Amino acid sequence: MTHARRILEVGCGHGYTAAVMASAAGPGCRVDTIEADPRHAALAEQAFQERSLSKRINVLHGRGQNILPRLKGRYDAVFLDGDWREYPRYIPHLRRLTRPGSIVVSANLNPLFGGWGGRMRGKPAIQSYLTRLVRDPHFRTYIIPGEWHSISVRV
Template sequence: MYTIWEAAVSNIIQPEVQRYIRGLLPPRDNIFLEMEQEARAKVIPIVEPEVGHLLYWLALTQKSTRVLEIGTAIGYSTLWIAKAVLPQGGEITTLEINPPRAAAAAGYFKKAGVAHKIKLIQGDAREILFQLSGSYDFIFLDAAKGKYLEFLNKCLELLQPGGILVAEDVLMRGMVVSGEADKRRNKTAVARLQSYLATVTKLPELETIILPVGDGVAVSTKKDNKIT
């Protein structure tokens, strides 16, 4: 029987491979296990544990200190990133359109003792994102899949040279690879994700790698203009 994650990614990697990889991960804190249980019970989309650990590893090795997350859900991915960023005095801004999920995330942040270090903004990223200024060294994009391309230019504007942009669910249960959507409403999202991947892999200011982990992750690094 597939778990909530295995059902989503079985067209990308074999479930037994996923289980093996997940079995090698370090033990997760109880708060992550609690959030995973809520996500299963309420069918809330959160990143897979191995993707959470990837986010942690990327932020840790990049020594990220200023993070923007677009799509909080209940804060599962936020707390993975926080494990790497907050002990170093970093800060996280995260955007969530769904009020109940934003409220749940706020509760988990408080329970984890990090609510005062995370700026949670409840509202539509299509409006809020374009009001942001400053720079970030780590941006995690996990919003509506059909909006990734729409958000890309603004993300690049906010991303400092040497920073990374991580986009989640870019293979969309394998549909982006096959080009075939399981539902009519997913056709647009599939086409736009294909365009997003074609764009980020060709932009001269980015170096991008696509990882078949979870439901597909695209990691893009913004080149330093001083490097030729």
């Protein structure tokens, strides 16, 4: 992500990852981050302001499945760290919002690999997401064993 100018994050939480990505990518980078929980979004906005990052990080309030259809333009990198049960619905938007060379990092694949003490509530959604992403001709997807993440490169 050394040359990323536009980054999208789905699942902001308290804002740690968005802040790290914005800082690592440099002053010309803009991050749009989506957060469904209003309390988390408020904490993230406060953290960005305290770190002088609020002009570079835009918090979009709502669920990924509702916000992604409204986004325009292309992103150099996308980081999915939200509700993995929604991930299968994101694929058409990932195609539209990325360009060849963009990367998509998908986190929270724990249910597929038995993470979180073996609770498997999201396994069908994660299986569907990864199967569709691996078969999608617009992406080359690599699953990172033991890390519960995948990396997809837009081709």
